Amino acid sequence: MTRSKIVSANWKMNKTVAQALAWFDTIQQHNLGDAQVQQIVCVPYVCLPALTQVAQSHQNIAIAAQNVAEQGSGAYTGEVSAEMLQHLGVSHAIVGHSERRSLYHETDETCANKAIQALKHEIVPIFCVGETLEQKQADETQSVIRRQLDALVEAVAQSATVNKAHMIFAYEPVWAIGTGRNATPEDAMTTIAFLREVLAQAWSPAEADAVHILYGGSVNADNLTSYVNNAHVDGVLVGGASLDAGSYVRLVSHMQAVVSA
Ligand code: PGA
Secondary structure: OOOOEEEEEEOOOOOOHHHHHHHHHHHHOOOOOOOOEEEEEEOOHHHHHHHHHHHHHOOOEEEEEOOOOOOOOOOOOOOOOHHHHHHHOOOEEEEOOHHHHHHOOOOHHHHHHHHHHHHHOOOEEEEEEOOOHHHHHOOOHHHHHHHHHHHHHHHHHHOOOOOOOOOEEEEOOHHHOOOOOOOOHHHHHHHHHHHHHHHHHHOOHHHHHHOEEEEEOOOOOOOHHHHHOOOOOOEEEEOHHHOOHHHHHHHHHHHHHHHHO
16 A cells, blocks of 8 residues: 655644744745645644644645543543544644653553544544663563554454544654654664554554554654655654754655655
8 A cells, every 4th residue: 555655743842822823834935735745733732723723725734732631521630632622623643752651651551542532533643652762772662562552452442433544653762752863764664564563463454554654753854765765654753853944844845855756
């Protein structure tokens, strides 16, 4: 199956609404309207209303959340539900980013529940997995990823009504995030192929083939091509190098060059 390529920006806790709109204004001045490259911009909650509005006229730019509540509704002060996001026109949400897992103690089960909430409200989870440096050095990359996926697979199995067909996964080695120390393209490719194999065993080869799997961790315009120039890696999840609008435009242009080559 030929899957489309994705460039996804993760702004993390950066940009006010005014800064977000200025960023969008700058990228609109460039001709990034190539439907072959899917763009997903993951922004802070407070930027979602304004950006979902301005992005309406750009079919290939999706505005996404960086998190979603584990529960449907109720007494969960400070949380934002999948239903609330859906009503704003949010199409995707990052789930299980390593910063959420480590700084906010989100367990594999929590992340799986969040993915289910998203799927129930037609929000595509960008489900992040990846090992720490310690785990890498102990040769545990594959077992960590299998464990992180197992929780999701189990939750999906218990929730027969959710449609997992369009799920996106991101392999983000924790030691590569924000460090400038990225995984080699070969390692990223091998681990992503492993991830797809785990899903093929749990679901079916056809279902595993349908999902997108991205690489994330110190991606920039200079190294993007080396990651996505093969059939296994369907795109990139980019933090630091997505904040500057010019840098983001370069990321998308490089991806467009790969796609049209
Ligand atoms: P980075 O972050 O590109 O700054 O390494 C990636 C991420 O955390 O998704």
